[in-house]
Amino acid sequence: MxxxxxxxxxxxxxxxxxxxxxxxxxxxxxxxxxxxxxxxxxxxxxxxxxxxxxxxxxxxxxxxxxxxxxxxxxxxxxxxxxxxxxxxxxxxxxxxxxxxxxxxxxxxxxxxxxxxxxxxxxxxGAPGAVVAVGTGAIALGTDLREIWRRVGGWGHLYDDRGSAAWIGIEGLKAAIMAHDGLDRGASALLSAAESRFGPAPTWPGQLYTRDDRGAVLAGFAADVSGLAELGDAVSVRIMSTAGTLVAETLVAALDPALPRRAAGVGGVFASGKAFTEAFRAAFARLAPDASLVTPAxxxxxxxxxxxxxxxxxxxxxxxxxxxxx
CATH class of the missing domain: 3.30.420.40 (ATPase, nucleotide binding domain)
Structure with a gap:
């Protein structure tokens, strides 16, 4: 097979x-x-x-x-x-x-x-809800028979909240703020973005024209999470917000008719403690009667x-x- x-x-x-x-x-x-x-x-x-x-x-x-x-x-x-x-x-x-x-x-x-x-x-194959967080983010609550509740997964232009592409976009937004002198606290992200993409004025031409734009944005998420692990305040905020957003997506997929069982999978769950701690804290706050299980x-x-x-x-x-x- x-x-x-x-x-x-x-x-x-x-x-x-x-x-x-x-x-x-x-x-x-x-x-x-x-x-x-x-x-x-x-x-x-x-x-x-x-x-x-x-x-x-x-x-x-x-x-x-x-x-x-x-x-x-x-x-x-x-x-x-x-x-x-x-x-x-x-x-x-x-x-x-x-x-x-x-x-x-x-x-x-x-x-x-x-x-x-x-x-x-x-x-x-057991009923419950699962959120998958890689380049994008999507959750599904289902019993694989009658209940099918999808949340998210609409793409990086206006959704995929907390995904690698979302993290990359937020990192670049902060870097642009630093470049324009609006947020000096994001200087580390500006430096990381310039190391990856070159001078800031070239970024629109590099990104808007690509068929694999989501993947390129997701690649920058590794830089954001790396800076968060080093304690960069803006990067920690981005990664923590991502964890919270993913928890919200997962909880929304827990249909009332399903067992209160949930799990998260995908590469972003290996991105560091800022993400995972925020995810777990938000899930516990939003769904105190539900259990997070280790993915099989x-x-x-x-x-x-x-x-x-x-x-x-x-x-x-x-x-x-x-x-x-």
Missing amino acids: LGIDIGGTGSRAAVEPLDGAFGEGRVLIDGPPVSVSGDGSSALSVARELIERARGAAAGHAAGAGGAPGATAPRIAAVAIGATGLASLVANPVTSIAALSDAAGGAPVALAIDALTAHLGALG GAPLDGSVRLARLVAIGGVREGHPPFLWR
């Missing part, structure tokens, strides 16, 4: 035997990030590329494990793809499923928004779980705009 996770700063695929234990014999393949242009998202093109590479990797792995030269490559039993922007930046995801299935040798294919595969990875796995694990469900007949139909089958 093949699980694929596609995000704003990169993508990964996991090939795994259907008849083994979860995670056993897994082969990982790295891929490119999504870009967004006037034609929409490149997510499905990235997915097709990863499917083709995964088929080759599976064949090579089987041969390396003792398969006879020239033997038939392992058959892909099912493919599940979790991708950012499927619900809003891909005109009609279901129209691409046939081509993706062809690329996978005729295997059944499921497409899911990244929040769903993050949910399956973090809670392993990452979004890629959720894609593999979904592929297994598809392979054994556990997912026979889609549930747009969350899942297309």
